[in-house]
Amino acid sequence: MAQKNIWQGVVDYLAQPDNRYSLILKGIAAGLLTYSLYTRYSPNKSSGLTISTEKGIDVSLLKSPEEDLKLVISELIKMGNEKFEDNDYDGALEHFLEAVNLKCIDPDVFYKLNLCEVHRDERMLNPLEKDLVAEGSQALKLNEIDRAITCFQDAVTLKPNNASNYLKLAVCYNKVGSYKKAQEQLTKAVTIDKELKKDPQYIDALKNAENK
Numbered sequence: 001m002a003q004k005n006i007w008q009g010v011v012d013y014l015a016q017p018d019n020r021y022s023l024i025l026k027g028i029a030a031g032l033l034t035y036s037l038y039t040r041y042s043p044n045k046s047s048g049l050t051i052s053t054e055k056g057i058d059v060s061l062l063k064s065p066e067e068d069l070k071l072v073i074s075e076l077i078k079m080g081n082e083k084f085e086d087n088d089y090d091g092a093l094e095h096f097l098e099a100v101n102l103k104c105i106d107p108d109v110f111y112k113l114n115l116c117e118v119h120r121d122e123r124m125l126n127p128l129e130k131d132l133v134a135e136g137s138q139a140l141k142l143n144e145i146d147r148a149i150t151c152f153q154d155a156v157t158l159k160p161n162n163a164s165n166y167l168k169l170a171v172c173y174n175k176v177g178s179y180k181k182a183q184e185q186l187t188k189a190v191t192i193d194k195e196l197k198k199d200p201q202y203i204d205a206l207k208n209a210e211n212k
Helices: 004-015 022-040 066-084 089-101 105-140 145-158 164-174 179-192 194-198 198-212
Strands: none
Touching: 022 105, 066 089, 066 105, 089 105, 105 145, 105 164, 145 164, 164 179, 164 198, 179 194, 179 198, 194 198
């Protein structure tokens, strides 16, 4: 889990549009991912993956193994990239994994493999995060502040880049008189989303936190 968090942090950093070093860092990260992910998806391990004739590729028909295998890998990467561009991360993951199963060691493939896994994990976590926010919001309405705080803290753990959850936490901390904690959450919120400064809820929360 720790290793995965590290790679996800690298991916998140590289995804920032204003990151002037993104191309250089992407190359470095891709190189590192080549080793670590190749050991995970090593073709020497039993992955159960095969090239399906449904995809129009049949390894049994190859005549010149070394050269034709390169063509097969190239075609799988091409199909994976097409799926990736269409935001079909599950489809892209399948094609990239099959390419790796055929001993592909292209760093960009391993880099995109990791991105596909990150997107898949985010999709799995989204429903849980939404449930926590809904439960926390309901608890806040019922003035069950401790439960609301727990829900929003768990939501922040699952989606640390969601500014609105920090804002909700700040509202909760204001209600229990933890104004310093409220200010800290508000600072985190506007660091992620500067537009929140215009939000009436943010303005009220900041005013309550600073005037106490």
